[in-house]
Amino acid sequence: MAQTVVKIDKLVKRYKDLVAVDHLSLEIFEGEVFGLLGPNGSGKTTTINCLLSLLSFDKGDIQIFGKNMSPTAYDIKKDIGVVMQNVAVFDQLTVYENIDYFCGLYIKDKAQRKKAVEDAIAFTGLEDFVKFLPKKLSGGLLRRLNIACGIAHKPKLIIFDEPTVAVDPQSRNKILEGIIELNKQGATIIYTSHYMEEVEQICTRLAVMDKGRVIAQGTIDELKTNVKCSETVTVEARELDEQTLSEVKALEHAFETSYESGRLTVKYTGGKHNVVRLLNTLQNKNIHIGRVSSEQPTLNTVFLELTGKELRDKE
Amino acid sequence: MQVYKVFMKILRSKMGIAITYLAIFLFIGIYSANNSPNQGNFSENSAGIVVNDLDKSGASKALIDYLGKTNKMSEGAPSDREMLDGIYYNPSRYYLTIKEGFEQRLADGETDGILAHAAQDGSYYESLVGSKIDLYLTTAKAYIAAGNSAEDALSKAAEALEKKTEVNIISEKAEGFAQMEGYFKFIPYIFLSVFVFALCPVIMAMTKTDIKNRIFSSSISPKRFLLENALGALSFMAVVYLLVIILIPVFAFKTDITADMKIAWLNCLAFTVFCASLVLLISNLVSSEPLISLIGNIISLGMSFICGVFVPLQYLDGSVKTIAAFLPAYWYEILVSALAGTNGQVYSTSLAVKCILIQFLFAIALFAATLAVMKAREAKTTHNA
CATH class of the missing domain: 3.40.50.300 (P-loop containing nucleotide triphosphate hydrolases)
Structure with missing residues (x-):
């Protein structure tokens, strides 16, 4: 040692x-x-x-x-x-x-x-x-x-x-x-x-x-x-109805879902293939999909979760 | 001696300004000392006398010769207008007319109305030349009364009046220091300027918080750092003191090392210690070099003007002197004047002790103020960390 x-x-x-x-x-x-x-x-x-x-x-x-x-x-x-x-x-x-x-x-x-x-x-x-x-x-x-x-x-x-x-x-x-x-x-x-x-x-x-x-x-x-959010997936999708959103919320490991201005954001506590599972759900509903992104947690995510505030002002 | 070496290296970058100040001071100081009025020698004042000799006699010639011994003589017959102009433009001009029959009337024992003059009414030169002529004629009249001819009487009177009174100044003060007064009185200005402008930026650079932190993080102790800095500042002050206060007066002016000179050295030492305390205070108060220049000028020029460095103390107003008494340069100047026996100051040991002690007290007060400022600054710095 x-x-x-x-x-x-x-x-x-x-x-x-x-x-x-x-x-x-x-x-x-x-x-x-x-x-x-x-x-x-x-x-x-x-x-x-x-x-x-x-x-x-x-x-x-x-x-x-x-x-x-x-x-x-x-x-x-x-x-x-x-x-x-x-x-x-x-x-x-x-x-x-x-x-x-x-x-x-x-x-x-x-x-x-x-x-x-x-x-x-x-x-x-x-x-x-x-x-x-x-x-x-x-x-x-x-x-x-x-x-x-x-x-x-x-x-x-x-x-x-x-x-x-x-x-x-x-x-x-x-x-x-x-x-x-x-x-x-x-x-x-x-x-x-x-x-x-x-x-x-x-x-x-x-x-x-x-x-x-x-x-x-x-x-x-x-x-x-150690942080709760291990992955954040963002999908551009138009006209999501309540039922689709409920199905997304019910996905495995998903703990927070939001839909604003045609952008669907889903946060996961862990698990693998989260993007694939989300896209399959949307495709099954014949929803047209735009850009897709997946983000791993950063130190800022860690800091945000620990303190409830950003580590530093955005430059 | 790493800190000391760097102190001197940084100080070298400030040498230009120090040398400039010293050179200007030495020029002014030496010039002032060499051109100070020599109180041991006297010479008679002379007037410019224009003579119109209407008598052309031996007696009139004797009078002209007598006056010519101490005055600048010229002959001429100016008009009233020319005389008025001459007197107006030159107060030392004296127009003398030796009237016709001067010798004869003098031989008859008559002195009134045998001469006429034109000079600035009530002027010093009118009195000077007039009293000289009166004394001369009165003496000649006495010789005539004793049976001499007018010409003989005048030459004997001239001979008698040539015997001058010998004047000796009795002074307790040594001539040596009196001559050095003009040099020593400028010391406060030059010391304040040189020490503040040269040392403050160096001390500021050495004690800048970030640099100090880096140094104190190393294996050098704060005590050693402080000592080496102090040694650097003292070395510079000692060199300036030695050069300006001891070497130049002794070797350039060939001044004897009298008791007065030793008191003057002590006086300068007290002022140097005050300068050291002021330099420390300014370095701890001020954070930018241009500000040092401003503060340095205000202090050195301000103190010099109101404490009698540039203007002799006797010409300063009472209220100015009252304010000046709260400044060390005033007490320095009082002792310099007392040593030289000028400005109405009379030297005494108690005065010397008082003046020197007051300067040291000012220094102690500033050292105490510096410590307080340093403590406050340290508290502020650590609080910001």
Whole structure:
């Protein structure tokens, strides 16, 4: 069994009357890409800040690499890399100087540091921009620099706090590919985001947060199997009468049926061949059928079912 | 020393503005010091005297020679209109007419009505030249009464009046610092400008929340981070202090290191500490660089104008001085004036202690305010997390 890298036990963080993190417990194992998913204000960043001892907390325990985490736990901190939500680099230093500076906070030996900085530059594809000041970089390049500064010292645990906010799709893919590559090289990753597609794409396991609490955790498949709706079938069909609708409602595994503006939507709790069975029912009634679609549950479905609200506003 | 190195690297990008301010200051300060009125030397004021000699005698020539020793003389017979114009455009112009029979009438012991003059009525130059002529003629009259000819009497009077009174200024203050006053009085403006414009952006960059979080997530302790930052700021301040306050006065002005100079150094040190506290406060209050420029200008120019940096304290209105008393630059200037013995200030040890102590108290107050701001900011930042 893989070793536990991070263990958070009943963490509580309050800001006066507001409970930002409410008895949160998590366990993250070596080699995982662990996603922390939740809407804005759900407590993800507060949890990360507590994890890094940037914030004090009211209750609970945090262990990293099997040791208690504290502001002075420098032996733990040296193996952690952080990529903050906002780009945290010096505007007055060049790309190379920025990476060298942050790497220098961990690696004192000059030759070793030089090698680590060059590796980070190559990894993030910033070779052509080493002498550039950050203000001369595009948004995507800036994010890559932010990542390079966080990973140059080759940490065992890397925390990415919403690293793709306000990044174009091309750069976003590049960043996500980079994270997968870092994981392949042996780093354990904690990835916070409110973009469920990203989490689905790269995370091996995740926890869904809302109002400072973990409302579900497990692998993506585990979470999806836990939701009632396993499939949603939509059919364009005109003039459905009450009797046909009753027959559709009576289909095996169907638990919710709606018919509006010539669109029939049927939700299923499970089962196979749901589309075929629905289409056969309609054909037997000589009903003309238009477009047909079948959707598997997404993390948004999971979140919607768990909290009764969308994970994020539609963009 | 990773943090210190980066502090200095970022500071290097702000060196242009610091050097510009220092260069302008050094130019103004050195110029001002070199052109300050030298209170140890005196020279007589001279008027421009136009003489119309109608007597053409030995006595009239002796009078002209006597006046020519301290005034610019020229001969001419201007019309009334020309004289009026001359006086109007040049207040130091004095038209003297030596009337016909001057020598004879003087030999007869008569001095009234033997000369005529035109000058700006009641002016300084009318009094200056008039009293000089009166004194000369009165002295000559005494020699004539003693049996000398008019010509001899006039030359003896000239000889007697050449003996000048030697004037020595007795002052408790060393001449060295009095000459440096013009240089030292500009220090508040230059220190405020250089330190605020150069250091605030660096401290702001180093303590930006995201960067600080990244640094505190690393294996460097907050204490060490703070110390290395402080060391960076202090290094810069020490270099500026050493250059401006010690090296330039000692080597460029060849000033002796007197007790007064040491008090002046201490005065500057107190103001430097105040600047350090102000820089810290601004860096923690302000979040954008253009705003630093605005605030820096308001503080440095405002304080300089009302505290006697640009305008001597003696010319400031009482109400302005009352407000200025709540600013450290005022107490700095009071001590500079006292050391130089100007602006009606008299130096005493208690005054020096008071002025320096007040500046340190201002610094302590600002340090306390900075701590409060830092605490409030931290609470706000953690709340937003």
